[in-house]
Amino acid sequence: xxxxxxxxxxxxxxxxxxxxxxxxxxxxxxxxxxxxxxxxxxxxxxxxxxxxxxxxxxxxxxxxxxxxxxxxxxxxxxxxxxxxxxxxxxxxxxxxxxxxxxxxxxxxxxxxxxxxxxxxxxxxxxxxxxxxxxxxxxxxxxxxxxxxxxxxxxxxxxxxxxxxxxxxxxxxxxxxxxxxxxxxxxxxxxxxxxxxxxxxxxxxxxxxxxxxxxxxxxxxxxxxxxxxxxxxxxxxxxxxxxxxxxxxxxxxxxxxxxxxxxxxxxxxxxxxxxxxxx
Amino acid sequence: xxxxxxxxxxxxxxxxxxxxxxxxxxxxxxxxxxxxxxxxxxxxxxxxxxxxxxxxxxxxxxxxxxxxxxxxxxxxxxxxxxxxxxxxxxxxxxxxxxxxxxxxxxxxxxxxxxxxxxxxxxxxxxxxxxxxxxxxxxxxxxxxxxxxxxxxxxxxxxxxxxxxxxxxxxxxxxxxxxxxxxxxxxxxxxxxxxxxxxxxxxxxxxxxxxxxxxxxxxxxxxxxxxxxxxxxxxxxxxxxxxxxxxxxxxxxxxxxxxxxxxxxxxxxxxxxxxxxxxxxxxxxxxxxxxxxxxxxxxxxxxxxxxxxxxxxxxx
Numbered sequence: 001x002x003x004x005x006x007x008x009x010x011x012x013x014x015x016x017x018x019x020x021x022x023x024x025x026x027x028x029x030x031x032x033x034x035x036x037x038x039x040x041x042x043x044x045x046x047x048x049x050x051x052x053x054x055x056x057x058x059x060x061x062x063x064x065x066x067x068x069x070x071x072x073x074x075x076x077x078x079x080x081x082x083x084x085x086x087x088x089x090x091x092x093x094x095x096x097x098x099x100x101x102x103x104x105x106x107x108x109x110x111x112x113x114x115x116x117x118x119x120x121x122x123x124x125x126x127x128x129x130x131x132x133x134x135x136x137x138x139x140x141x142x143x144x145x146x147x148x149x150x151x152x153x154x155x156x157x158x159x160x161x162x163x164x165x166x167x168x169x170x171x172x173x174x175x176x177x178x179x180x181x182x183x184x185x186x187x188x189x190x191x192x193x194x195x196x197x198x199x200x201x202x203x204x205x206x207x208x209x210x211x212x213x214x215x216x217x218x219x220x221x222x223x224x225x226x227x228x229x230x231x232x233x234x235x236x237x238x239x240x241x242x243x244x245x246x247x248x249x250x251x252x253x254x255x256x257x258x259x260x261x262x263x264x265x266x267x268x269x270x271x272x273x274x275x276x277x278x
Numbered sequence: 279x280x281x282x283x284x285x286x287x288x289x290x291x292x293x294x295x296x297x298x299x300x301x302x303x304x305x306x307x308x309x310x311x312x313x314x315x316x317x318x319x320x321x322x323x324x325x326x327x328x329x330x331x332x333x334x335x336x337x338x339x340x341x342x343x344x345x346x347x348x349x350x351x352x353x354x355x356x357x358x359x360x361x362x363x364x365x366x367x368x369x370x371x372x373x374x375x376x377x378x379x380x381x382x383x384x385x386x387x388x389x390x391x392x393x394x395x396x397x398x399x400x401x402x403x404x405x406x407x408x409x410x411x412x413x414x415x416x417x418x419x420x421x422x423x424x425x426x427x428x429x430x431x432x433x434x435x436x437x438x439x440x441x442x443x444x445x446x447x448x449x450x451x452x453x454x455x456x457x458x459x460x461x462x463x464x465x466x467x468x469x470x471x472x473x474x475x476x477x478x479x480x481x482x483x484x485x486x487x488x489x490x491x492x493x494x495x496x497x498x499x500x501x502x503x504x505x506x507x508x509x510x511x512x513x514x515x516x517x518x519x520x521x522x523x524x525x526x527x528x529x530x531x532x533x534x535x536x537x538x539x540x541x542x543x544x545x546x547x548x549x550x551x552x553x554x555x556x557x558x559x560x561x562x563x564x565x566x567x568x569x570x571x572x573x574x575x576x577x578x579x580x581x582x583x584x585x586x587x588x589x590x591x592x593x
Contacts, residue, residue: 021379021422022348031377038370039363114363116328117371117418120355121378123327123344277329 025127032131036105036139045101046143049184052097053090053147054154060086061158076166080173081245083159083166087152088180088243094147095187095236096209098140102191103204105136110199119278129273133192133266140188144181152177179242179251186258187212190235193265196273212236235261279304279457280325280426284334287320287481294320296481297334302459304425307452309472309489310461311564317481318461319357322430325459326355338426350379350422356429359411364404368395368414371403376421389417394443408435416444426457433467445471465564477567484567492564500536503528503552504543513542527551 036042106129109115122128152168159166166173191208198204212235219231231237232248238257241247249257280302287295295317302308310318323329325336327344335342338352346352362371372386390399393413398406403414412435419427429448433441448471452458462468468475468489475492477485485492504510504527511521511529519533531539536555543550 021351021381023350023379027378027380031374034370034374034377035363035366038367038374039365041365108363108365112363112365113358113361114366114371116358116361117375119328120326120357120361121350121375123349275330277323 023122023124025131028122028127028131029135031121032128032135036132036135039108041104041108042101045097045104046139049094049097049143050147050150052093053087053151056090056093057086057088057151057155058158060089061155061162064162076170077172079159079164079166080170082164083152083156084173084176084243084245086155086159087148087177090147090151091144091180091183091243094144094184095212098144098184098188099191099208099212100205102136102140102188103195103208104201105132106192106195107199107201107204111201116278125273125278126270129196129270133189136192137185137189141181141185144184145178148177148180175251176243176245182255183239183242183258186255186262187235187239189262190258190265193262193269196269197265233257279340280336280338280428280459282321282325282334282336285321285324285331285336286333287317287324287329288332293481295324295331298478298481298483300476300483300486302426302457302476303474304457305452305455306473307448307458307460307471309468309475310459310478311463311465311468311475312461312478312484313463315480316478318463318478319430321478322355322357322428322459322461325428326353326357328357348379348422350375350381351424352422353426353428354419354422354424355427356412356415356419356432358430359408359415359435362403362411362414365402367400367402368406368417369399371414372418372421375418379422381421385421385423389420392420393417409437409440412436413440416447424456427451427459429458429460431462432460433462433464441467477564479567492567498555498557500531500534500539501528501552501554501556502531502539502543502550504548504550506546506548509546509548510539510543513546514539530556 109118118128119125152173156166168174190211191204194208194211195201195204198207216231216234216236219227219234235258237247238249238254241249241254242251247254280300282298282300285295285298286293294315298317298321310321312318320329321336324331325338325343326349327342337343338346343349343353362368366374369386369390372389373383376383376386390396393416395410395413395417398410403411406414412432416429416432419429427448429444432444432448436444445467448458448460452473460471472489474488475485476483477492501524502510507527507529511523514521514531514534516533519531522530522532524530536553540550540553543553
């Protein structure tokens with residue numbers, strides 16, 4: 001028996017002891033950061049997001065009738081609004097990109113079985129969910145901010161050539177650009193927790209995108225008062241205040257509404273994550 | 279040290295693990311043996327908290343796995359070679375796991391070397407063979423230099439060299455004083471690797487004993503071959519000795535030791551052509567123990583490939 005069990009490749013198992021190793025939230029954050037940045041899908045999604053943001057802004061300027069831009073050129077407030085609209089137009093598309101990514105970040109772990117490795121390393125489970133959400137939210141905000149700033153920078157000379165001159169130091173400009181990045185992060189988190197709740201990629205994407213695109217148009221067909229109130233409270237419409245302005249909410253209220261949507265999915269997702277078999 | 283007390287898991291109406299009690303001790307290799315669907319994997323998943331027990335409890339070194347400050351230092355587990363995101367490289371996968379516990383990257387490279395994954399460490403896991411996946415799983419299990427190792431079907435998909443390696447590895451880890459629990463549905467594998475065996479059948483502990491005892495329970499016999507076999511057989515006619523004639527020159531003797539039979543032949547001056555101690559195989563022991571516990575039975579005469587869908591696939 002002993003002859004058969006002595007394999008030639010047997011090496012010492014413990015080469016470098018790791019005595020001080022223990023589970024910490026900072027470690028889990030680093031782990032999730034490694035996971036987020038070592039997948040091609042994440043990198044691609046963020047690259048596409050930036051490209052779309054710039055491309056759609058440029059497209060809008062190039063196709064804008066001369067009369068409209070000329071009207072905006074006369075008035076600084078109108079110029080600021082035009083510049084914001086151009087720089088943030090891509091958000092309408094990128095909210096879908098970020099929603100898909102948000103779902104994938106979590107359901108990709110369930111779909112591949114990775115979650116079992118993740119939860120074996122972190123058997124308390126919830127820190128994984130919070131660390132992932134935090135990193136995904138912050139990264140999406142930063143990438144979103146980079147994308148709208150890049151879009152603003154690229155379209156500024158194009159608008160200026162048409163006589164529309166905006167100032168980034170104007171709160172009406174930077175406020176809405178930051179708002180756009182914030183909206184992307186928040187809507188991404190709504191999708192993330194939908195994914196955490198459903199644990200299934202296709203279902204999660206359908207639900208998250210449906211909430212953005214299908215639910216508003218269905219509700220618009222309902223001719224009841226409550227339907228129009230609900231329409232204002234949907235994450236997509238409430239969030240638009242943050243970058244396009246207008247709407248029924250102040251920006252801070254709009255952030256609260258979106259945090260409410262996040263909580264609506266995050267709370268059951270967290271409870272079920274503790275309870276369900278992985 | 280792993281201790282399970284009245285550990286039970288039900289999935290709806292099906293009871294996968296049925297009030298199981300056992301202790302896995304350090305310093306030896308303990309084998310979890312049982313047919314597919316016997317509850318081996320489910321029990322292992324409950325040990326590391328991936329599945330919640332319906333009732334009962336299981337502790338590792340005195341407390342539930344999730345309550346340890348450094349779970350990966352307590353238990354290294356290979357439960358499923360496919361528990362890896364297919365889009366990530368092996369090294370990045372290990373880095374991410376190591377980071378949770380602040381385990382340094384040099385340890386990651388070390389376990390990569392230990393499991394022979396150097397050449398593929400930077401390739402995406404999606405393209406890995408089952409054997410490479412197993413090695414990656416073992417590498418992940420070793421990251422925390424754990425006191426306890428739980429390996430579910432570790433030789434599954436490995437080539438002969440890999441099988442030898444895992445066997446030697448498990449024995450060596452146990453020799454270092456660690457607790458090693460590994461499962462297999464291959465009895466022969468267990469006979470070579472384990473010191474102690476817990477046999478599961480239909481979610482219950484069917485046997486829990488040292489390998490030697492389980493082997494001994496089937497009883498061996500001594501095969502004797504000689505041109506003058508009748509003379510030997512005539513001298514063995516005692517009540518507690520059974521002699522079975524196989525052919526004109528061969529008998530099988532139960533209840534007498536080979537030495538004694540050799541002495542008898544020498545005293546008679548009879549030439550011996552063969553005197554072989556035939557041990558009962560673990561297969562025999564296992565089959566007799568689990569005869570009533572097999573969940574998926576193959577049709578007796580149809581000769582169809584095993585109907586034993588593995589629980590992993592079924593899930």
